[in-house]
Amino acid sequence: MEIPILKLKNILLTSIQSDMNDDDALKYQSDVMSTLEKSGAKGLIIDITAMDIMDSFMARVINETARMARLMGARVVLCGMQPMVALTLVEMGRELIGVDTALNLDKGFDKLIKMINEGVD
Structure with missing residues (x-):
């Protein structure tokens, strides 16, 4: 399963629309990191609005993805939980360590832009 990764100015937006198996989750993580490297984006939004359940492996993948993105210099907001x-x-x-959260995508986008503009860690 391919999860779309969209670039909007200097922000990457991913939206997980369905349950993923472990292999899909690891491919998602790899795709996000690769796109982040190629794009030089300063922010990453992970939208999980469509997720009704999250197992411990998926939680770990999201947390690790956010931590890796932070190490690459991007700010991260998880929204829609x-x-x-x-x-x-x-x-x-x-x-979810090192992951800022927002109620929905709109608030997440505003929060991430503010974090990027203010240089918030």
Whole structure:
């Protein structure tokens, strides 16, 4: 399964629209990192609005993707987390370290632009 990665000015936008198996998740991670390197984007938005469930492996992949993007100099915002996904992450004891969050894509985009413009770490 191919997850689209769109470039809007200096920001990459990815939207995970369906459940992924482990191989798909790792390919997604690789594709995001490759696109980030080639584009020189300063920000990454990971939209998970369509995800109803998240297992521990997917949580780890998203967290690692965000951390890798940060190491490459990009700011990261995860947006659109459903309440049940948040509950599941808390119950699993999973934290998304180094990932800023936003309620929806619109707020995520605004937050990321502000972070980039202000040089917020």
